[in-house]
Each structure stands twice: as structure tokens, then as C-alpha cells.
Amino acid sequence: xxxxxQVHAAAGPxxxxxxxRHVLDADAQxxxxxxxxxxxxxxxxxxxxxxxxxxxxxxxxxASSGPRFFHFVTGGVTPAALAADWTAALLDxxxxxxxxxxxxxEVETVALRxxxxxxxxxxxxxxxxxxxxxxxxxxxxxxxxHWWGARHGVDxxxxxLAGLPRMPVLSSGYVHASARKALQxxxxxxxxxxxxxxDGVGRVDLDRMRQHLASxxxxxxxxxxxxxxxxAGDFDPIADLADLAEEFxxxxxxxxxxxxxxxxxxxxxxLVDGIERADSIAADGHKWLNVPYESGFALIRxxxxxxxxxxxxxxxxxxxxxxxGAGYGLLGPESSRRARALPIWATLxxxxxxxxxxxxxxxxxxxxxxxxxxxxxxxxxxxxxxxLCIVCFRAVPAGVSDLxxxxxxxxxxxxxxxxxxxxxxxxxxxxxxxxxxxxxxxxAADIDFFVDVIEELVWRATS
Ligand SMILES: *Cc1c(COP(=O)(O)O)cnc(C)c1O
Numbered sequence: 001x002x003x004x005x006q007v008h009a010a011a012g013p014x015x016x017x018x019x020x021r022h023v024l025d026a027d028a029q030x031x032x033x034x035x036x037x038x039x040x041x042x043x044x045x046x047x048x049x050x051x052x053x054x055x056x057x058x059x060x061x062x063a064s065s066g067p068r069f070f071h072f073v074t075g076g077v078t079p080a081a082l083a084a085d086w087t088a089a090l091l092d093x094x095x096x097x098x099x100x101x102x103x104x105x106e107v108e109t110v111a112l113r114x115x116x117x118x119x120x121x122x123x124x125x126x127x128x129x130x131x132x133x134x135x136x137x138x139x140x141x142x143x144x145x146h147w148w149g150a151r152h153g154v155d156x157x158x159x160x161l162a163g164l165p166r167m168p169v170l171s172s173g174y175v176h177a178s179a180r181k182a183l184q185x186x187x188x189x190x191x192x193x194x195x196x197x198x199d200g201v202g203r204v205d206l207d208r209m210r211q212h213l214a215s216x217x218x219x220x221x222x223x224x225x226x227x228x229x230x231x232a233g234d235f236d237p238i239a240d241l242a243d244l245a246e247e248f249x250x251x252x253x254x255x256x257x258x259x260x261x262x263x264x265x266x267x268x269x270x271l272v273d274g275i276e277r278a279d280s281i282a283a284d285g286h287k288w289l290n291v292p293y294e295s296g297f298a299l300i301r302x303x304x305x306x307x308x309x310x311x312x313x314x315x316x317x318x319x320x321x322x323x324x325g326a327g328y329g330l331l332g333p334e335s336s337r338r339a340r341a342l343p344i345w346a347t348l349x350x351x352x353x354x355x356x357x358x359x360x361x362x363x364x365x366x367x368x369x370x371x372x373x374x375x376x377x378x379x380x381x382x383x384x385x386x387x388l389c390i391v392c393f394r395a396v397p398a399g400v401s402d403l404x405x406x407x408x409x410x411x412x413x414x415x416x417x418x419x420x421x422x423x424x425x426x427x428x429x430x431x432x433x434x435x436x437x438x439x440x441x442x443x444a445a446d447i448d449f450f451v452d453v454i455e456e457l458v459w460r461a462t463s
Contacts, residue, residue: 003050010054017058018066019441024418028059064421067442070435070450071421073230073258073287073390077343078440081291084346093339095129096329097319101339105327108341114348115297118356119263121276126303128310128332129285129340131294133257134178136282139298139310139332141182143280144222144251146309151220157309161187168221169193170209172236173202174229176255193224200428201384202229204236206244213248221250227272228259231427231434232383233367233390235259239274246277254278257296258438261288262388264357267364271387288360288389288438291343298332306331363389363437366447370435373451379458380451383427392425394432395454397462404431406461413457420450 034056043049063069065076077085095104108129116125128139148167149156156164169183169192180190194212198205213221225241228234238254245252254260254275260283262268263275275281278301285295300306311321311330319325329335348356370391374380384392394407408431411424422435435450 003046006047006050006054010058014058018063019446021063021066022418023063023066023069023421024415025059026416026418031056031060062421065439065441067439067446068420068450069439070437071423073284073436073438075284075287075290076439076441077292078290078347078351080350081289081343081347084343085292087346088339088342091339095327095337095339095341096335097325097327099319099325100327100329100336104339104341107339107345108328111341111344111348112297112299115344116299118348118353119260119275119281119299120269121281121299125299125301126306126331127297127299128306128328129344130296130298130332130334131340132178132286132296133176133255133282133284134181134296135333136257136284136296136298137176137179137253137255138182138185139306140253140280140282140300141179141222142186142333143298143300143305143309144253145186145188146305147251147279148220148222157311165219166192168212168216168219169224170212170221170250171195171224172204172226173197174204174226174234174236175224176226176230176257178257179224179255201231201234203234204241206237206240209241210244213244213250216248218249221248223250223252225252225254225278226259227254227256227275228262228388230436231390231425231432232392233259233386233388233436234384235262235271235387237274238272238278242274242277245279251280252278254281256281257284258287258436259388261356261360264353264360265364267361268388285340285344288363289344289347289356290359290438290440291347295340295344303331359440362440363442366437366442366444367391369444370437370447370451373447377451377455379455383430383432389438390434390436392427392432392434394430395458397458400462407431407433410454410457410461413461414454417453417457420446420453422450 064074093101093104098105112127130136146156167188171193173195183192184190196205196209223245225236225238262271281299285291286293307321313320321330367386367389371386374382374393379397381396382393400406422433425434
């Protein structure tokens with residue numbers, strides 16, 4: 001059997017197993033030992049190598065593309081996206097430029113246009129496909145940095161940040177760690193975010209943010225609005241932040257890693273009201289779009305800013321930024337890059353706006369179902385409203401005095417049990433679980449199974 005047929009033969013049974021298998025099989029972890037040993041001097045038969053990789057991977061891998069993985073915010077992979085991702089590997093295009101691949105360039109152009117349309121943004125917007133929402137935040141805040149430098153009369157792409165004041169960055173308590181990491185990578189430092197929160201949850205304090213902006217006396221600033229925070233899926237009031245950005249001439253960046261997908265349903269579109277007034281938006285494909293890792297995207301109101309911030313002029317053997325042979329490698333942080341547009345193009349082609357809206361609404365329904373199950377369970381307590389796809393709750397069994405310790409241990413027990421996955425967080429000072437539902441395979445039965453496992457583990461820990 002040739003190598004690709006081996007992969008194909010393993011794919012069917014693996015995908016079939018996703019709906020019922022454990023997220024992580026503890027027994028299979030000993031197989032990981034077979035991956036090591038010294039670097040082979042002489043290679044082995046590739047068929048044997050691929051057989052071993054498939055045997056170990058399908059047994060010991062994490063079933064995070066399956067329907068019972070609720071940790072982090074983790075999407076699955078639609079069938080069309082998976083097949084297109086295989087195609088991307090098959091063709092191995094370099095999506096650096098039109099010269100390296102007119103095909104990859106065209107698919108990316110269409111995919112970016114369709115993404116703007118999907119979220120109701122004007123066709124004058126543009127963007128960059130990147131590896132993750134972290135990179136989308138990096139790309140957006142990189143463009144914002146270049147804008148901010150220009151306001152001070154400096155081309156930061158050419159001359160860097162030296163001699164400039166520090167860039168004011170304002171957000172609510174909902175700001176994601178990856179936005180801070182982006183600022184860290186851009187040379188601003190992750191401590192540069194001024195958090196204006198009015199409570200322990202992190203909800204924005206608009207008055208204090210306004211005072212801060214006013215105190216800058218016209219100096220340019222960046223506001224980060226959060227569309228979908230990770231503890232409970234809540235949103236900053238984007239339209240209010242857009243008003244502030246307009247009044248004080250600030251750059252408005254929206255981190256909508258998964259929350260941007262609220263725009264797909266009339267039931268939740270109100271949560272992203274005003275997003276079309278942003279200057280930049282970061283989001284993920286590998287979360288709610290259900291395409292494989294690594295897929296994120298930055299959408300930019302004035303796309304010409306991408307080339308100014310990320311152009312790479314001056315190498316005689318490469319097309320320059322204005323060259324007809326140029327392309328997306330000069331409009332974002334990466335140069336050579338895989339054709340990650342293919343799965344995006346394929347899933348949007350195959351299921352359309354309606355298919356993706358239906359998927360989002362299915363998850364909204366499942367999140368409500370989970371909330372109702374928790375509300376009905378005497379030993380579970382929901383801690384937050386459920387605006388979107390995350391349900392934040394904790395166990396409150398009678399007789400337990402240290403609930404934070406109990407819930408932290410419950411979270412660890414859930415992971416080592418392995419049947420379903422969810423992670424813990426601290427919400428308003430309380431240790432809590434925060435399952436996120438964004439996988440197209442997840443059904444109400446999976447949600448019920450999740451609650452059953454939680455109740456069983458709570459029962460075991462208290463009896
Ligand atoms: C997941 C997430 C990110 C980071 O996304 P990666 O794809 O893991 O880099 C950023 N912001 C928010 C709100 C997220 O949920």
C-alpha cells in the first residue's frame with residue numbers, strides 16, 4: 001500500500017471513533033516511548049514509519065477535534081476543510097507571492113473577501129491569514145503601532161520605537177493574554193495595557209477609560225475591545241468603545257478570536273454591534289470556523305497599512321511591495337507560508353453562510369442546554385450568564401468549605417479521567433469550570449455525557 005493510502009485507510013476508522021472515544025486514553029500514553037531513540041543513521045522503510053506514526057497517533061493523540069473536548073476554545077474540522085487541508089499539503093504551495101503561486105494567491109484573495117462578507121464587513125476591508133489569533137493580534141497591533149508611530153512623525157517599520165514615548169494601550173479586564181503577548185513581541189511590553197475594569201469580572205469602566213484618554217491631551221492611543229472573553233464568553237460594549245475611539249482619535253482593535261462569529265446569527269449579532277467601526281479585528285479560523293490548525297486572520301479597515309507595516313523591501317531577488325508579482329508574504333508577519341486559505345475557501349464553499357450560521361446557532365442551543373442542566377443540578381452552580389458558547393460554573397457540594405480547592409481538584413480529576421475535557425479558570429475570584437462549545441460534531445448527548453461525568457466525579461470526591 002502506498003503511503004497516502006495508509007493515511008486514508010486510517011482516517012475513516014479514526015474519524016468514526018471520535019464521537020465515542022475518550023478525549024485522552026491514559027493507557028495509550030506508553031506508546032509515546034516508541035517515538036524516541038537515537039536519530040536513525042540509516043532510514044527505515046517509509047511504509048513502516050508511517051504505519052508506526054498512525055498507530056501511535058490515532059491511539060495516543062488527543063481527540064481535540066472530537067465532540068467532547070470543551071477545554072480552551074477548540075473547534076473541530078469540517079469534512080470539506082479537512083480534505084482541503086490534505087490538498088494544501090499535497091500541492092505544497094508557497095503562498096508568499098503571486099510569483100510563487102498565483103493559485104494560492106487567488107484562493108487567499110477570495111477567502112479574505114468571503115470572510116469580510118461572512119462578518120458583514122465592507123468589501124473595502126482587507127486582511128492577512130496568519131497562524132493563530134495570537135498572530136492576528138500581533139498583526140493588527142503591528143499595524144496599529146505603525147499608525148501610532150506615523151502620528152508621532154516616525155516610520156516605525158524603518159526606524160523602530162527608539163526615541164518615541166510609550167504607546168498607550170487601553171482595555172477592559174477582558175483583555176486576552178495573547179494581546180499582551182503581541183505587545184510583548186512588538187517591543188511595547190506586555191505590561192503596557194492599562195486595564196479599566198469596574199468589577200472583579202473585568203467589565204469595562206468607560207468613565208475611567210474616558211478620563212485616561214482625555215489625560216493624553218491628544219496623543220494617539222490604542223483601544224483593545226474584547227469580543228468574546230474566555231471565562232464566560234462576554235463582550236465589551238464595542239459601540240461605546242468605538243465612540244471613545246472616534247472622540248479621541250484612537251485606534252480601535254477588536255480581539256474577536258471566537259466572539260466575532262456572533263455576527264453570523266441574528267440571535268447574537270447585537271453583541272458585536274459597532275464592530276464595523278473598528279480599525280482592526282483579530283479572529284481565529286481554527287476555533288469557530290472549524291478549519292484545522294494553524295488558522296487565524298486579521299481584518300484591517302485600511303488594508304494598505306499592512307504593506308507599510310510588514311513590507312520587506314530591498315532584497316533584489318524578491319518582488320518588492322508594489323510589484324505585480326508581490327503578494328501576501330509582504331502583507332503580514334510571515335514570508336514563506338503554506339496555503340492555509342484552502343480549508344477556509346473549501347468550508348465556506350461547501351457550507352456557505354447558511355451552513356456556518358446553522359453551526360453557530362447549534363452551539364448557542366447546546367450552551368443553553370448545558371446551562372439548563374447545570375441549573376437543574378443541586379450540586380452545581382452557574383456563575384455567569386451565557387451570551388454565547390461558554391458556560392462558566394462550579395461544583396458546590398454540601399459540606400465542602402474550600403470550594404476553590406475542591407473545584408481545582410475537580411478540574412484535575414476531569415483531565416486525568418479523560419472521557420471529556422474542560423478547563424478551570426478563576427471567575428470573579430472563584431475557581432470555576434468553563435466548557436466552550438464550538439465543535440460541529442458536538443450533540444446534546446455529548447453535553448449530557450459531560451454533565452454526567454462531572455456529577456460522577458463530584459459524587460466520587462465527596463463520598
Ligand atoms: C484563543 C484566543 C486567542 C489566541 O488564539 P490562538 O489561536 O490560540 O493564538 C486570543 N484571544 C482570544 C479572545 C481567544 O479566545
